[in-house]
Amino acid sequence: MYTEPAWIRSEAIDEESNQLTEEPCFDVAHLGHLELLTNKPEESLDFFVNVYGLTESGREGDSVYLRGWDDYEFHTLKLTASNTTGMVHVGYRTSSQAALERRVAAIEAMGCGIGWNEGDLGHGRAYRFRSPDGHVFELYYDTRKYEPPEGERPALKNIAQRFHGRGAAVRRLDHFNLLATDVSQMRDFMTGALGSRVTEQIRLDNGRLGGCWFTVNNKSYDMAVTEDHSGAHGRFHHITYAVDQRDEVLRAADIFLENGVFIETGPHKHAIQGTFFLYVYEPAGNRVEVANAGARLILQPDWQPITWTEAERKKGQAWGLKTIPSFHSHGTPPVETSK
Amino acid sequence: MYTEPAWIRSEAIDEESNQLTEEPCFDVAHLGHLELLTNKPEESLDFFVNVYGLTESGREGDSVYLRGWDDYEFHTLKLTASNTTGMVHVGYRTSSQAALERRVAAIEAMGCGIGWNEGDLGHGRAYRFRSPDGHVFELYYDTRKYEPPEGERPALKNIAQRFHGRGAAVRRLDHFNLLATDVSQMRDFMTGALGSRVTEQIRLDNGRLGGCWFTVNNKSYDMAVTEDHSGAHGRFHHITYAVDQRDEVLRAADIFLENGVFIETGPHKHAIQGTFFLYVYEPAGNRVEVANAGARLILQPDWQPITWTEAERKKGQAWGLKTIPSFHSHGTPPVETSK
Amino acid sequence: MYTEPAWIRSEAIDEESNQLTEEPCFDVAHLGHLELLTNKPEESLDFFVNVYGLTESGREGDSVYLRGWDDYEFHTLKLTASNTTGMVHVGYRTSSQAALERRVAAIEAMGCGIGWNEGDLGHGRAYRFRSPDGHVFELYYDTRKYEPPEGERPALKNIAQRFHGRGAAVRRLDHFNLLATDVSQMRDFMTGALGSRVTEQIRLDNGRLGGCWFTVNNKSYDMAVTEDHSGAHGRFHHITYAVDQRDEVLRAADIFLENGVFIETGPHKHAIQGTFFLYVYEPAGNRVEVANAGARLILQPDWQPITWTEAERKKGQAWGLKTIPSFHSHGTPPVETSK
Amino acid sequence: MYTEPAWIRSEAIDEESNQLTEEPCFDVAHLGHLELLTNKPEESLDFFVNVYGLTESGREGDSVYLRGWDDYEFHTLKLTASNTTGMVHVGYRTSSQAALERRVAAIEAMGCGIGWNEGDLGHGRAYRFRSPDGHVFELYYDTRKYEPPEGERPALKNIAQRFHGRGAAVRRLDHFNLLATDVSQMRDFMTGALGSRVTEQIRLDNGRLGGCWFTVNNKSYDMAVTEDHSGAHGRFHHITYAVDQRDEVLRAADIFLENGVFIETGPHKHAIQGTFFLYVYEPAGNRVEVANAGARLILQPDWQPITWTEAERKKGQAWGLKTIPSFHSHGTPPVETSK
Known part of the structure; x- marks a missing residue:
């Protein structure tokens, strides 16, 4: 049973602009990695490596560490074998050690902190904390950079790994999407804990936020949260890696088709954020996206959130x-239905 | 005659990493606009509007204000009729008013300040200063956002103006390139005055920097400077707007071909920065680029500059x-040759 | 009330292969033009010229002659003002004068001939005949080639007109789609009268043909016919022009969006024929497609028709x-419904 | 030593139009396959399968049979181990058995016939003949269609094999280019023996043909011949497979770059034929192209050849x-130079 935490500082958000009332915050540099669970570890790994086109950089325990060919860190996806699906945690890298400490202080003041851990194969000391819907986040600065082994070194030294062209050959982690019962609380959490900015949001006719898109940098979003109507908490909607061109999204659709991957919807262009998208389910059921944002960036420091009404969404x-119904209901782990 | 200014603080740059030794600086939000001169104002304006695909947002005196369809400010290019060509000044927008003041203090300490002006049609109060090679820069925070008139309002409200599809239909200002006699001095200037980071550079066999690429945000570069061998100072190499897809660069090549625009080189992919490029000369001779960077971003807060050797460049x-020889010599204004 | 004509020579078609049992027929060179009706002539013309990107080559009476920038003939679309919509006639060009005469003899033997006319602005003498569902076809050899006026001459002399880049800037007429009560009869008609080959078809569970795709050359289809459930006859489903790249189909979607054109479905890829499609309604309601076939061609002289079952179509x-329901019902002219 | 054959029927060609004076000939359906030699058989095979993306369909003796994923025949490339490089023979498939007999009669009348062979793994009985420059051609009708084994069956049954996405993943054989001392003789040969049409050509200032492009169907060319200045005969210039989109040509460039394949020139767009091209050398030195023609087709039955002057080519x-010098000199086998 979910109880509203004490730490929601919604007074720090300007109601008009949905922005923090302070100077912009640059403490968090970028989304770093997700840890996802799979109850079909072999099939999921085969999908992520051979069909989606990630590269394995290491294994430990029940986890395999994976990354896109231009992700500079050791991993951006930690795939962990389990008896269920969904997200274990998400990590963001800070801009500096000092920035990490500033963020931890703010999070502790919010009362949602969990505490420090020693990191894993991919990074050093990290501080974990919890979202109002129960998702686990962590912040870290010390990271392990990917060092391509012989055979993976790129021809051009300004990319992290050679362009291997395997499967959909996604370039880098782009964003992720969570489900939450109360999107407004998540908005306060993201702006308060990470210093994220709101770039777009959906305001439902009933006054609630139906969805909210956040960024900590110039990407137009690195995280989205949409309303979970299932009654469950802490669920995961999708993870997205970026490709360079829209034509690669179309090519990925053919790759998925030929490999028997379930395509949920797309390719098409989102009205919100303008992303050219394609959604599939990996074998264990986690939703995975291939996306291209074109040249879209939020460079404007005083960007005003775009608010979409329910009528506009229709x-x-x-x-x-038309948005496919499962897009509003399917999340991982799946919700038990007692019919 | 150019004299080395006193303000070069090269001790603030780490020789190994070419980065400021301090915490990352986020004071400057993004490149804002360029003012370019043309001695063929009618032809240049026709090129920028009907062939390159910018939109006019205003006129004053000898200047026309122009912008790409997703530039959020009133203008990103101020085109001024003159008896010559080249760049009058370049403007960057800061992240806040406080950030502007911090930058001005730093610049004044460097000794390269010129002083405040009241802005123009596109923005408010701005502080001008001079690069070691004589180029004029300005910083401002107060800006005028583009308000699309009836007929230019987009179908989707998260873009600045409707996608009109006219000419090459470039989306937004991306970067610019200056020429300078001493690239190392320019590096110190950019990192010191703007807090720019060096993302890539060319180290010549003679030990000099042949070129240097800078950014103030997550774009992999917003400014480049390459060596001017002409003996002239303060010259301009090119201005670049971004399109969403590489296929639009190819399409632009056909548009230029059909409109009799001189194509200097491309489309092709730069080794440095990986940009998919196409260079043309607008009618007055200023070099103009259409470019696509794919999904490439510098998200890494501790990015180490990539250094290219002369051998690698060959x-x-x-x-x-092969790089076309004019790419190393043609700049604006052109250099008088008395042979 | 429609009666089965006497001229159906279904014995000339091999039931297994759906092909003529004789040597391949090369008498008809290609689809030449369509004449479409519009009851909103100004709006339709504005759509076809400024949004779809055709070029006007002449006017006569109530008709405007239009073509894509690489159509070599004077026109490929004759747009005629009327009080209704739909197709007046479709023209195919033969491979030679002798081939025209051979086809006319075959058609007259089939008993579906109408007779000769003197042509119009776009071509010379033509022979008209009627499909079993009542659509009017014509064959001609003498044509008028497009001669680009000053200002429309291409930079490269192997294309018909300069690439103007206006609107969706479609390249050339690709194919059209008719509706008919009895698709099998249409199949016999197309193979018998034009010597068309069947490349793909839908076989419904009830044994009827649900749709059939035909070609007279190496394109994988130039004509399609799908079942009309409305009880009406001689109706029109859509006209299609080709663009060079899939990215241009995506770009066209943005052009349509910004110009308030109704997008029915797409962009997406058809299972049948693999075409990358986008369907819109022009202002008067005729369905219009922008399509790209990639490098797909039917070069094989003994191509066996691909037959799709109802289960496969599902x-x-x-x-x-999912195929949008209106795709199975909307045709022009619309059917009167007396509810 | 090369002697002019007696069979050149240049009187059958109209000097103005460069076309046969008779009705169009449809006897030859399409280019079928090339047999190429390699003196680095392992490296060449690895290139063609893993980098270029062909699929092996069989082996016999010193030859491996290969094809693109949508080539309908058993093979389109027969790669034969040897101590040299270049083309052994090229095969075209006729439209019917009767058409084959008509062509053989014409070729025998021309005096350039070699005789019948029993075919190989990929097709049945074939008739070989010789070009005036010494290249060996063959015509056949009986062919072996590719039957995809388990694991290669496509998700959509209208393509020959699943889209595997391996390497450059070229779709189908597109065209080839020969070198010849006398291009005019080759023109007479192609139009006389195969009934090919000339679609474009280069007329040098000295009156000679510098190059000539031919087609037997609606592709704008399936064969090109350009002048060999080396004094050698029967040499090969390049083989080309088509991809669906220009973006795949760009992607192929990255694939080649990462795999250490020598890129000679491109990607860029040919003025002649408008092809978007990329040329590399496979490990043994044979030139190989990846190309995209967009929606360009020659549907016009009375197409007039486009003639380019030397000035235009400049x-x-x-x-x-600028055309790279090696494009005018490099052919296979290489010419012995005694410096």
């Missing part, structure tokens, strides 16, 4: 595609 | 295209 | 998009 | 790229 995606 | 561009 | 389009 | 490729 127009469907950018070119009129 | 391999040509990413896919082997 | 999987939706290539990447799983 | 403008370079479509967007101004």
